[in-house]
Amino acid sequence: MTPFQEQLQNLPAYLGGHLRLVLVSLTAGTLVSVPLGILASRHARLESLVVGTAGIIQTIPGLALLAIMVPLLNRIGTAPALLALTLYSLLPILRNTVVGIGEIDDNILEAGRGLGMSDGQLLRMVQLPLALPVIVAGLRTSTVWVVGIATLSTPVGATSLGNYIFSGLQTRNNTAILFGCVAAAALALVLDAIIHGGETGLREGKKWRTGFAAAGGVAVIVLALLLGTGGAGQGAENRAALRIGGKPFTEQYILMNFLSDWMGRENTFDTRQVTNLGSTVAFDALRQNQIDLYVDYTGTLWNMEVKNTAMPTDPDSLLRRLSQILQRRYGVTIGATLGFENAYCLAMRSAQARTLGVESIRDLSRYAPDLVMGGDVEFFGRPEWPRLKNTYHLRFRATRTMDAVLMYAAVRDGQVDVISAYTTDGRIAAFDLKILRDPGQVFPPYDAVVLLSPEAARDSAVVRRVRQLNHTIDADLMRRMNMRVDQERESPEQAGGELYRRILGESTAGGS
Amino acid sequence: MITLRNLTKTYGDTVAVRDLSLDVRAGELLVLLGTSGCGKTTTLKMINRLVEPTAGTVLIDGRPHAAVAPVELRRSIGYVFQGIGLFPHMTVGENIGIVPRLKGWEPARRTRRIEELLRLVNLPAASKDRKPAALSGGQQQRVGVARALAAEPAMMLMDEPFGALDPLTRAALQEEYQAIRTRLNITTIFVTHDMTEALLLGDRIAVMDEGRLIQTGTPRELLTDPTNAYVERLMTTPRTQAEQLDRLMGKA
Numbered sequence: 001m002t003p004f005q006e007q008l009q010n011l012p013a014y015l016g017g018h019l020r021l022v023l024v025s026l027t028a029g030t031l032v033s034v035p036l037g038i039l040a041s042r043h044a045r046l047e048s049l050v051v052g053t054a055g056i057i058q059t060i061p062g063l064a065l066l067a068i069m070v071p072l073l074n075r076i077g078t079a080p081a082l083l084a085l086t087l088y089s090l091l092p093i094l095r096n097t098v099v100g101i102g103e104i105d106d107n108i109l110e111a112g113r114g115l116g117m118s119d120g121q122l123l124r125m126v127q128l129p130l131a132l133p134v135i136v137a138g139l140r141t142s143t144v145w146v147v148g149i150a151t152l153s154t155p156v157g158a159t160s161l162g163n164y165i166f167s168g169l170q171t172r173n174n175t176a177i178l179f180g181c182v183a184a185a186a187l188a189l190v191l192d193a194i195i196h197g198g199e200t201g202l203r204e205g206k207k208w209r210t211g212f213a214a215a216g217g218v219a220v221i222v223l224a225l226l227l228g229t230g231g232a233g234q235g236a237e238n239r240a241a242l243r244i245g246g247k248p249f250t251e252q253y254i255l256m257n258f259l260s261d262w263m264g265r266e267n268t269f270d271t272r273q274v275t276n277l278g279s280t281v282a283f284d285a286l287r288q289n290q291i292d293l294y295v296d297y298t299g300t301l302w303n304m305e306v307k308n309t310a311m312p313t314d315p316d317s318l319l320r321r322l323s324q325i326l327q328r329r330y331g332v333t334i335g336a337t338l339g340f341e342n343a344y345c346l347a348m349r350s351a352q353a354r355t356l357g358v359e360s361i362r363d364l365s366r367y368a369p370d371l372v373m374g375g376d377v378e379f380f381g382r383p384e385w386p387r388l389k390n391t392y393h394l395r396f397r398a399t400r401t402m403d404a405v406l407m408y409a410a411v412r413d414g415q416v417d418v419i420s421a422y423t424t425d426g427r428i429a430a431f432d433l434k435i436l437r438d439p440g441q442v443f444p445p446y447d448a449v450v451l452l453s454p455e456a457a458r459d460s461a462v463v464r465r466v467r468q469l470n471h472t473i474d475a476d477l478m479r480r481m482n483m484r485v486d487q488e489r490e491s492p493e494q495a496g497g498e499l500y501r502r503i504l505g506e507s508t509a510g511g512s
Numbered sequence: 513m514i515t516l517r518n519l520t521k522t523y524g525d526t527v528a529v530r531d532l533s534l535d536v537r538a539g540e541l542l543v544l545l546g547t548s549g550c551g552k553t554t555t556l557k558m559i560n561r562l563v564e565p566t567a568g569t570v571l572i573d574g575r576p577h578a579a580v581a582p583v584e585l586r587r588s589i590g591y592v593f594q595g596i597g598l599f600p601h602m603t604v605g606e607n608i609g610i611v612p613r614l615k616g617w618e619p620a621r622r623t624r625r626i627e628e629l630l631r632l633v634n635l636p637a638a639s640k641d642r643k644p645a646a647l648s649g650g651q652q653q654r655v656g657v658a659r660a661l662a663a664e665p666a667m668m669l670m671d672e673p674f675g676a677l678d679p680l681t682r683a684a685l686q687e688e689y690q691a692i693r694t695r696l697n698i699t700t701i702f703v704t705h706d707m708t709e710a711l712l713l714g715d716r717i718a719v720m721d722e723g724r725l726i727q728t729g730t731p732r733e734l735l736t737d738p739t740n741a742y743v744e745r746l747m748t749t750p751r752t753q754a755e756q757l758d759r760l761m762g763k764a
Contacts, residue, residue, distance in 0.1 A: 111591075
């Protein structure tokens with residue numbers, strides 16, 4: 001299969017999900033904002049309130065608005081995405097409704113009233129028809145925005161064309177990224193053309209144009225209803241599908257695919273993947289039984305869910321304490337400890353470390369004022385960062401936040417000198433980077449664990465199957481798998497399958 | 513018959529119309545004359561309740577008009593607007609047929625009436641399906657008059673209807689409207705600030721100044737027996753113009 005065909009396979013599901021999100025939120029947005037705009041056009045005070053509020057919503061970055069909806073609605077998936085996108089679609093339609101109605105010549109309104117139209121008749125026969133082109137222009141703006149922003153609903157668990165972009169960025173698969181961008185742009189153009197064609201066709205009485213737009217509209221709705229919805233109920237008679245979650249980076253993609261194979265193949269479990277979830281989103285979804293299992297890391301979980309208590313520095317006591325707390329507070333069970341740690345560490349180019357004579361982070365304090373430090377998007381906000389600075393007296397010349405994907409290339413190319421790396425990342429070896437020792441034990445242990453939702457933990461078959469994974473993957477194996485995807489251009493499915501075959505081989509070999 | 517009794521309209525501290533009483537006889541054309549801002553448009557709008565009076569009453573055929581719902585009242589009175597106010601998204605035919613539509617006439621009856629009115633105001637039948645923007649200013653105001661006449665009202669209110677037209681078109685429309693309203697016996701109140709137009713069209717003229725009614729009378733009465741200096745000054749312009757014209761004709 002060519003890389004292009006590989007991406008094409010996912011198109012029905014991603015495009016279908018995207019279309020459904022866009023159509024539903026635009027319809028809801030129009031149904032809310034046109035009446036609201038009409039009301040606002042009659043009461044000046046309401047106008048400033050409503051348009052002001054919609055304007056404020058618009059200033060919230062799309063990704064943040066989507067993320068806020070998850071704790072607000074207490075769920076992941078389509079619902080928070082739809083709510084956020086609907087809110088996002090309001091402003092252009094609302095503002096254009098107010099402007100469109102407000103722009104109508106007073107002479108025309110007075111004529112309507114003077115001839116004996118009621119308020120409702122004036123609205124229906126005069127104000128709305130005259131404001132329609134302006135309102136439709138607003139709808140077109142909203143459409144283009146919403147198609148674009150809908151790509152950001154992937155991290156809250158709603159399937160969209162963003163799945164291409166997020167996975168592509170994390171696994172550095174440019175074909176996937178390009179595929180997602182082009183598909184979203186094409187969709188925006190097509191929807192815009194349909195709305196524009198329909199409106200001008202109706203207004204100018206051009207039948208062929210109206211017909212063309214109507215046919216396009218029907219085709220889009222049919223696509224939205226059909227694409228990627230088939231076969232959902234298959235095989236689910238006995239048991240609901242086991243929903244396996246994952247966060248958006250290479251290791252998680254591989255482990256998610258591996259877990260699907262492990263639970264799904266040769267077993268009675270039906271599995272479904274819920275990919276690209278944000279850190280807190282994934283855990284919240286798990287404790288609410290919206291996903292059944294996923295892999296997380298002990299240090300991350302402690303910082304996220306326990307916070308205020310000092311973290312045990314010893315991996316085993318951390319695991320024990322965490323296991324108790326998660327069980328007691330959320331009913332979440334640690335089903336298995338995979339056997340490797342994906343910890344934060346500081347890394348720099350081996351050559352530079354040799355030249356400076358740097359072995360550990362402690363050696364770094366002397367050179368830090370001349371060095372630039374790069375961190376992933378959450379690093380400088382984590383509790384380790386101030387601890388790190390205090391313990392080792394670090395004062396860097398500058399710090400730069402960047403996406404983890406770009407961070408490794410940045411240190412390799414000398415754009416930064418030190419980065420916050422992950423110990424299992426394949427690029428540490430590939431780019432000849434050196435991991436600096438942490439004698440002060442600032443970085444907590446990050447043992448990879450499989451978490452089970454309260455519901456999944458009650459299913460003894462699931463618990464047994466997961467428990468077999470205890471200490472089956474060591475750091476070296478995980479690093480090699482990550483390498484396959486990051487460097488050797490394998491897909492996460494392939495790497496996950498390979499991991500599955502190896503562990504299956506070992507467990508049968510060990511069992512015989 | 514329209515009777516105005518002690519009509520007053522104030523906006524905050526400003527008095528737009530002050531204690532105005534006036535009888536308009538059935539079938540006559542009464543001109544409300546005065547400089548801009550004298551309260552004549554406000555008076556006109558109080559008759560069909562586009563503006564509600566602060567005090568006083570309007571009687572139509574002896575009945576207080578406040579007893580009729582504004583929407584019903586307006587549908588029974590033709591109104592020609594200063595700014596014409598045709599609906600730009602509707603065809604000429606749809607514009608003319610709007611009040612019959614509001615009153616729930618059958619489509620066939622509406623179509624017949626539209627064609628009849630186009631003939632009445634001297635517009636080509638083909639203009640029915642055109643948009644107002646495709647017409648000249650004079651044609652647009654013909655549509656405005658036709659729209660006001662559509663539901664066969666017994667009364668017409670006209671607010672400087674021909675003000676923005678060129679003199680030739682204006683004269684033609686004045687003449688045509690005179691013929692129509694005489695034939696159909698329509699009671700008309702016609703607002704203008706143009707003395708000559710008032711003298712040529714009005715059966716009677718009511719002169720207003722600063723919200724007050726100064727004098728009501730036939731054109732001859734106003735010319736020969738002005739109540740005060742203001743009315744006399746108003747009459748000077750048409751008189752001087754007439755004398756100048758006479759002299760020109762005499763020389764020629």
